[in-house]
Amino acid sequence: MSSEKEQQQLNWLASVDALDHSKVVNRYVREALTELSSENANVHQVGILLSKEPALTAKLLMIANSPFYGFHREVKDIEEAIVVLGGLRLKALINSSLVLVDTVDENHLHYIQHSLVTAFYAQKICKQLGLHSETLFTSGLFHILPIILNYQVGIGHLLSMPVLSQSSTTLLNKLQLPLEIIQSVNELFKVNSKNHNAAILRMAFDLSVFRLGQDSSPFKNLLSIENDFGILNLKPLKLSEIYWDNQKETKDLIDMVKI
């Protein structure tokens, strides 16, 4: 017989499965992402689609002017964002907006902040390793998307590794994200995974736990990254430098999404 906690976990997983994904990614955003994925993407058409959603446009501009991109001058409108970012980074920008849900719950906000900071550190670790960062950036953004989109008070005590893994796999499959992203996130929550992408995500996850601090991190334990230093051939000193060299940028990111 399942315990009460196990039943609550099952109920929450069922509610993740029941999420209407058309509300997560609305029609215009879906069309814009489809257009950006095509071989001869028409960015003008993308701009038209995105401008149909003013609230989304505002979020996109906020992210475009965030430490994710580090532009020296302000990006003022969506057309400029399209030109400055280009199609590939615009996709990442749109994906970033999906985690920026409105909330008045401080703990909910901490999960959103954790996602953004994890994505940021995943980018930085990829840069250190000389790798392209798009997949890991999106994986970092979305690794706890089910919690962000299907948040409930007290969710923290239900989040075991299997629950985190199953919920993210369910939702990311529904959203038809690329397989590499789904696999990366799935492997992230497996203790002995030797998956290269998952190793980067685990390190980014832990850096985010440090950065948000004891009071604000929604996660109170680290993921074990002892083996990941060897998998990635990354020295602990280098990882600590990534943490300390980006204090201002991560603070700006955290402050970007306050209640």
Added chain:
Amino acid sequence: MNINTKDALHCTLEEDVFSSSGNLILPAGVSMTEGLINALLKQGIHTIEVVGMSRDDNGVPDEGASEEASYTTLSEKKFAEHIEILFIKHKGSHMKEFKQCLLKKSSNS
């Protein structure tokens, strides 16, 4: 470090605490409250291992010094305490080195 249980208020357990019959009473990582201290004393547990706070000869917490580094701001101290708690269960060589790098930079920043 090993301290008297009665002096452990607000300290964080570094190791699991077991009863004389071998049952786990408190896991490592728990922050000691007055209630927990009284409970352990009733079980006859008069000394426990706690994380990193240095003390003078009378057992009073010494807020101004530590073995790894000296922390001059409250945020640095909070960061260091958070790191100590997070790394309790991570004893591998790479994690130890990573922890030291983080703490060293914290005291230098």
